[in-house]
Amino acid sequence: MKRRAVLAGVGAMALSGCAAERNCDDAASGQETFEWKMVTTWPPNFPGMGTGVIRMAEHIEKASAGRLKIRVYAANELVPAMQVFDTVSRGTVEMGHGAAYYWKGVSEAAQFFTAIPFGMNVLEMNGWLYAGGGLELYRELYENYNLMPFPAGNTGVQMGGWFNREINSIDDLNGLVMRIPGFGGAVLERAGGTAYALAGGEIFTSLQTGVIDATEWVGPYNDMAMGLHEAARYYYYPGWQEPGPALECIINKEAWAQLPVDLQTIVELACATLNDQMTAEFSARNAEQLAVLEEDQSVEIRTFPDDVLVKLREITDELLAELVAKDPQAAKIYASFDAYRKKAQRWSAVSEQAFLRTRDL
Amino acid sequence: MKRRAVLAGVGAMALSGCAAERNCDDAASGQETFEWKMVTTWPPNFPGMGTGVIRMAEHIEKASAGRLKIRVYAANELVPAMQVFDTVSRGTVEMGHGAAYYWKGVSEAAQFFTAIPFGMNVLEMNGWLYAGGGLELYRELYENYNLMPFPAGNTGVQMGGWFNREINSIDDLNGLVMRIPGFGGAVLERAGGTAYALAGGEIFTSLQTGVIDATEWVGPYNDMAMGLHEAARYYYYPGWQEPGPALECIINKEAWAQLPVDLQTIVELACATLNDQMTAEFSARNAEQLAVLEEDQSVEIRTFPDDVLVKLREITDELLAELVAKDPQAAKIYASFDAYRKKAQRWSAVSEQAFLRTRDL
Numbered sequence: 001m002k003r004r005a006v007l008a009g010v011g012a013m014a015l016s017g018c019a020a021e022r023n024c025d026d027a028a029s030g031q032e033t034f035e036w037k038m039v040t041t042w043p044p045n046f047p048g049m050g051t052g053v054i055r056m057a058e059h060i061e062k063a064s065a066g067r068l069k070i071r072v073y074a075a076n077e078l079v080p081a082m083q084v085f086d087t088v089s090r091g092t093v094e095m096g097h098g099a100a101y102y103w104k105g106v107s108e109a110a111q112f113f114t115a116i117p118f119g120m121n122v123l124e125m126n127g128w129l130y131a132g133g134g135l136e137l138y139r140e141l142y143e144n145y146n147l148m149p150f151p152a153g154n155t156g157v158q159m160g161g162w163f164n165r166e167i168n169s170i171d172d173l174n175g176l177v178m179r180i181p182g183f184g185g186a187v188l189e190r191a192g193g194t195a196y197a198l199a200g201g202e203i204f205t206s207l208q209t210g211v212i213d214a215t216e217w218v219g220p221y222n223d224m225a226m227g228l229h230e231a232a233r234y235y236y237y238p239g240w241q242e243p244g245p246a247l248e249c250i251i252n253k254e255a256w257a258q259l260p261v262d263l264q265t266i267v268e269l270a271c272a273t274l275n276d277q278m279t280a281e282f283s284a285r286n287a288e289q290l291a292v293l294e295e296d297q298s299v300e301i302r303t304f305p306d307d308v309l310v311k312l313r314e315i316t317d318e319l320l321a322e323l324v325a326k327d328p329q330a331a332k333i334y335a336s337f338d339a340y341r342k343k344a345q346r347w348s349a350v351s352e353q354a355f356l357r358t359r360d361l
Numbered sequence: 362m363k364r365r366a367v368l369a370g371v372g373a374m375a376l377s378g379c380a381a382e383r384n385c386d387d388a389a390s391g392q393e394t395f396e397w398k399m400v401t402t403w404p405p406n407f408p409g410m411g412t413g414v415i416r417m418a419e420h421i422e423k424a425s426a427g428r429l430k431i432r433v434y435a436a437n438e439l440v441p442a443m444q445v446f447d448t449v450s451r452g453t454v455e456m457g458h459g460a461a462y463y464w465k466g467v468s469e470a471a472q473f474f475t476a477i478p479f480g481m482n483v484l485e486m487n488g489w490l491y492a493g494g495g496l497e498l499y500r501e502l503y504e505n506y507n508l509m510p511f512p513a514g515n516t517g518v519q520m521g522g523w524f525n526r527e528i529n530s531i532d533d534l535n536g537l538v539m540r541i542p543g544f545g546g547a548v549l550e551r552a553g554g555t556a557y558a559l560a561g562g563e564i565f566t567s568l569q570t571g572v573i574d575a576t577e578w579v580g581p582y583n584d585m586a587m588g589l590h591e592a593a594r595y596y597y598y599p600g601w602q603e604p605g606p607a608l609e610c611i612i613n614k615e616a617w618a619q620l621p622v623d624l625q626t627i628v629e630l631a632c633a634t635l636n637d638q639m640t641a642e643f644s645a646r647n648a649e650q651l652a653v654l655e656e657d658q659s660v661e662i663r664t665f666p667d668d669v670l671v672k673l674r675e676i677t678d679e680l681l682a683e684l685v686a687k688d689p690q691a692a693k694i695y696a697s698f699d700a701y702r703k704k705a706q707r708w709s710a711v712s713e714q715a716f717l718r719t720r721d722l
Binding site: 059062063064065118121122123124126127128129130131132156157159219220237238239240243260261262265266268269270272273275276277279280281283284285286287288290291294301303306309310313340343344345346347348349350351352353354355356357358359360361 | 640646701711714
């Protein structure tokens with residue numbers, strides 16, 4: 001499979017009829033066709049993410065009148081989810097979709113481009129990425145891996161997770177066994193819990209059989225599709241661990257350079273469209289499914305106590321201080337992220353937060 | 362000017378070489394070129410809106426390799442702002458950009474597609490439009506006017522406005538002379554104030570000379586560009602009158618039908634891209650400018666008292682009840698809007714609102 005992917009990539013490059021520069025004026029309105037593959041980190045037809053990526057590929061094919069065809073692969077169809085970054089970086093496949101924080105093994109700095117605990121919500125992340133210097137830093141980092149990243153989707157605030165133990169104080173995190181990957185997992189571990197990074201397919205059974213006491217996943221839309229509401233007593237909010245995770249489309253830089261400017265622009269517009277419409281889909285479906293869950297009443301919806309959240313944030317700050325002390329790239333990116341967040345936090349207080357509070361009066 | 366616009370439109374149609382059907386397969390990847398005009402409701406280079414629309418036109422030209430060129434006109438360059446809808450509806454010009462609530466003189470129902478007081482924020486509006494049935498109702502309404510609408514931008518929550526009178530109770534609205542157009546203005550009038558609908562160019566001087574006691578406009582980014590912070594003592598929030606105004610791109614249906622499917626798709630993607638990126642730009646620039654204003658300290662930033670907001674919402678509900686009683690189209694659209702809002706309000710409480718509160722702990 002991999003060998004065929006490489007050959008298809010080379011074929012597409014040869015067809016473009018111009019060298020690896022970005023501007024090939026002759027080709028700009030030409031009839032060259034490209035057949036690309038896109039590997040993703042999502043299970044087949046995964047609601048919101050997987051379905052959104054398929055729609056993006058359809059948009060690109062339609063907007064290019066078939067000149068850029070993209071075949072989308074779910075996780076494990078061509079490569080496992082955790083090999084998406086490397087596969088696109090090496091040019092085996094032209095394009096990928098996933099989340100930057102999956103690549104923290106490659107670069108810890110990458111996770112700021114998805115989400116960190118107590119970080120930024122979707123409006124703030126988009127503001128930072130598109131208009132606050134974030135995307136420039138993102139591209140600078142990924143340049144090292146031969147990749148061009150685009151913001152391409154966001155779930156909005158996630159939920160805190162499904163629990164079979166009550167969380168009444170910080171002591172209740174001691175010994176808690178929870179499926180919670182990444183930075184959030186590291187925070188839980190320092191609070192005395194045990195963090196597992198189970199893949200989607202293992203979560204339901206692990207929660208139902210008591211292998212884990214709790215799990216976070218996404219929000220009502222995805223979580224209930226997986227049946228998690230049938231395996232837990234409590235559904236906690238807010239999702240302190242992922243307040244507005246930004247998803248990414250990554251493109252191999254040589255493949256990108258082969259595209260004429262019109263097709264590059266179409267790809268860029270299709271990514272931004274997914275960024276816009278995936279968030280809308282999550283807003284609508286999460287709202288619907290939450291209503292179904294509250295109607296059903298089999299699960300109790302609860303907030304984490306304030307002192308638990310404050311403690312988790314303190315631990316987050318400790319871990320961030322350790323990270324920026326050892327990793328200059330992470331330090332540079334976090335400086336931009338954090339400066340933006342401070343201003344954004346005040347603007348959110350005056351705008352979104354004040355409005356939402358007013359509507360509840 | 363109008364005559365030339367009509368002729369250019371006809372020319373473009375003739376060039377497409379196929380009748381007014383949507384699918385012209387021969388033309389789909391062809392070299393037909395279209396030269397369109399887009400009239401807008403925005404002053405020249407108006408920050409965020411005007412600049413965003415110019416970027417959208419550039420995206421379309423680049424993605425189509427010059428096959429669809431759109432010349433953008435600011436308000437009054439070709440037609441006054443308030444004639445955009447009618448001009449595109451009649452086909453004098455192919456495309457327009459503005460906000461649906463400007464056309465409430467044509468249809469009161471249109472305003473739900475932009476904003477109503479105490480309505481929905483940007484995430485909720487996008488959820489309703491794209492994934493909650495809103496866009497279907499929008500297209501059904503605009504079908505009557507020979508128009509195809511697309512969501513194309515949103516400022517996010519606006520500010521309550523600049524005041525030279527303190528608002529300490531509902532009595533302080535009595536006799537208040539404020540620049541506040543549309544539904545918000547009607548609410549103020551019923552609360553005993555006087556609402557003016559001054560155009561942008563008249564606001565600063567009117568506030569400075571005391572012709573008006575107060576004005577709302579957009580948010581720190583646009584407002585301070587206009588110098589309003591130099592003419593007022595207080596800056597009030599939240600913007601109860603426009604919690605997440607959605608802007609629109611409208612296209613004449615005959616012009617739309619002339620485009621091959623690839624160019625139609627490009628237009629659709631460019632509108633969604635503007636919808637994504639304009640909100641990001643407002644998030645970033647409003648946050649920056651708010652920080653500048655707070656640093657400067659010449660204006661006091663205040664919240665409206667709760668009882669004032671509650672009263673304004675009660676009046677809003679009265680006016681909505683009167684509107685739906687007399688206008689069946691408005692009743693149908695408001696039923697969808699309001700059902701969506703109820704679910705979205707609960708989801709926002711559990712997601713965005715809970716997260717923002719947590720970060721402030």
